[in-house]
Each structure stands twice: as structure tokens, then as C-alpha cells.
Amino acid sequence: MGGLEQRFPVPLKNFSVEIKGNNTDLVICRYDDHFLVMATQIGTMGTILHARKEEGVTVEPTFNVSVILGKRDEPMLLAITRQLIENISSSGSSMPLVLSLGLKDHSTETLKGIVSAVVENRLW
Amino acid sequence: MSSTSGIASDFVAASKSAVVSAGGVQVTTFTELVDEVTLHFQIIRLAKQIYVWIGSDSAKLGNLYAAAPTRPNNTVSATSILGGTSDNTGSGIARRLVLNTGLNIIVACNIPKNNPMLEANAEKKLIEKLITMGYSRPKSRFPGPELPSA
Numbered sequence: 001m002g003g004l005e006q007r008f009p010v011p012l013k014n015f016s017v018e019i020k021g022n023n024t025d026l027v028i029c030r031y032d033d034h035f036l037v038m039a040t041q042i043g044t045m046g047t048i049l050h051a052r053k054e055e056g057v058t059v060e061p062t063f064n065v066s067v068i069l070g071k072r073d074e075p076m077l078l079a080i081t082r083q084l085i086e087n088i089s090s091s092g093s094s095m096p097l098v099l100s101l102g103l104k105d106h107s108t109e110t111l112k113g114i115v116s117a118v119v120e121n122r123l124w
Numbered sequence: 125m126s127s128t129s130g131i132a133s134d135f136v137a138a139s140k141s142a143v144v145s146a147g148g149v150q151v152t153t154f155t156e157l158v159d160e161v162t163l164h165f166q167i168i169r170l171a172k173q174i175y176v177w178i179g180s181d182s183a184k185l186g187n188l189y190a191a192a193p194t195r196p197n198n199t200v201s202a203t204s205i206l207g208g209t210s211d212n213t214g215s216g217i218a219r220r221l222v223l224n225t226g227l228n229i230i231v232a233c234n235i236p237k238n239n240p241m242l243e244a245n246a247e248k249k250l251i252e253k254l255i256t257m258g259y260s261r262p263k264s265r266f267p268g269p270e271l272p273s274a
Contacts, residue, residue, distance in 0.1 A: 008142065008153045009164055009183040016147030025147040027168060031177075034185040036232075043148060043171030045230060048190075050206060068205045069190050098185065098206065 019113030030123040038100045046102025047071045051085035076106040177232040186234025189218035
């Protein structure tokens with residue numbers, strides 16, 4: 001079993017920002033086949049969403065965004081997910097995204113705060 | 125950090141554990157040799173929930189499971205939330221982590237299928253690590269120490 005001086009194989013960033021007065025903890029991880037992003041203001045992962053790119057041969061890519069656990073009636077969560085998967089795609093990666101959002105409010109300001117904090121610290 | 129193999133000197137490097145904290149989130153990562161397979165563990169600890177990733181030779185995300193204690197009898201509910209349709213490697217780990225710790229858990233499991241010994245030993249390593257991080261087995265009639273009231 002050689003080659004043991006290896007870094008942990010999953011790059012990860014862990015940081016906090018304040019968004020609209022709420023302390024928000026963010027974690028961004030890059031696995032071999034997914035990005036994982038967690039944004040929480042409530043101490044749990046909250047709602048978990050999944051987004052992937054579907055690429056046609058000759059057409060623009062489309063994106064499939066869905067809730068896999070949690071609130072299914074909050075469109076702002078889907079909007080954040082969609083903005084992030086589009087950002088991933090335009091940065092050149094086709095990997096899907098698992099996003100967890102545990103937020104205290106679902107306002108536009110929070111949406112913009114989360115998206116910009118993640119994009120500034122992206123691993124793609 | 126101890127390793128499971130007899131060749132101690134080679135495996136000190138592989139068993140390094142790292143902890144990174146920011147805000148209310150603590151990330152612990154470590155690598156262990158379990159049954160001759162190198163397993164990577166990632167524990168992301170939030171105030172009221174824990175996310176765990178177990179990877180083996182690749183750093184793929186694997187199957188995602190959610191599990192939590194369920195009232196009234198502190199039974200455990202577990203469900204697959206991504207992947208896991210044709211194999212349920214890791215669902216037992218999620219379920220038993222909740223049984224042993226009383227925590228609300230999300231598990232991402234990417235270990236080889238059809239190897240129940242490996243699954244059981246990976247789970248043991250995880251529980252050992254959670255105990256060193258301060259989580260303890262809940263008493264039989266009471267919810268675990270980290271269980272939120274909701």
C-alpha cells in the first residue's frame with residue numbers, strides 16, 4: 001500500500017458570512033462527480049436540492065433542478081440552485097450540484113447574498 | 125490516530141486527521157485503512173445535524189441517505205435521497221449512526237458494494253470518531269444529548 005503521503009481527496013472550503021443580519025455558515029466541497037454546497041443559518045442542512053446539466057448535442061444545455069429533501073414550496077430555493085448550476089456550467093464544468101439551504105428568510109437579498117458568497121469562493 | 129493494520133509506521137500518514145472550523149461548522153477529515161481498503165471519512169458537524177461522507181478509492185459522492193430519530197419510541201427513520209436505488213450500501217450505516225448517537229444524520233456513502241464486513245468496520249470507525257468528538261450513546265429511555273427538541 002504505497003503513496004500514503006496524500007492530501008485528503010476532497011477539496012473543501014468552510015467559511016461564514018453575514019447576510020441580511022443573519023450569520024450564514026457555508027461549506028463548499030468538490031467530489032469527483034459532484035459539487036456539494038451547504039449554506040445554513042439554522043444549524044441544520046435544511047432543504048437539500050439537486051441540480052444537473054443536461055447537454056444536448058446541438059442545443060444549449062438545459063438544467064434540471066429539484067428538491068430531494070425538505071421544502072418543496074419555496075421557489076427561492078430552486079432559484080438559488082438554478083443560478084449556481086448555471087454558474088458551474090458557464091465555468092466549464094458539467095458536474096451536478098447537491099445544495100443544502102437552511103435559511104431563516106427567503107428574500108431576494110438573501111438569495112443574492114448566498115449566490116455571491118458561493119460564487120466568490122467557488123471550487124469550479 | 126490508530127490504524128487497523130499491523131504495519132504501524134506506514135500508516136501513520138494515511139491516518140492523519142484534520143479539523144477545520146469556521147462559524148458554527150466543524151469539519152473533520154481522516155483516512156483509515158479498513159480491511160485492507162483505504163477509506164476516507166469526512167464529518168461535517170453542524171449545530172443540530174451531522175453530515176458524513178465515506179469514500180474509498182474514488183472521491184465520488186456516492187449514495188445519499190437521510191436518517192433521524194422518530195418519536196414516540198426513538199425508532200429511526202431512514203431514507204435514500206440520491207442514488208441508492210439498485211444498491212443500499214450505506215443505508216444501514218445511516219440508520220445505525222442514528223441509533224447509536226441520537227443525532228439527525230445525512231450520510232453520503234461511496235464504499236464498495238457487497239462487502240458487509242467493510243461496511244460494518246467503516247461504521248465502527250465513524251462511531252469511534254464521533255465518540256472522541258463528544259457524542260455519546262443515548263440512554264435507552266431518553267433522547268440523545270444532541271437531539272434538538274423539534
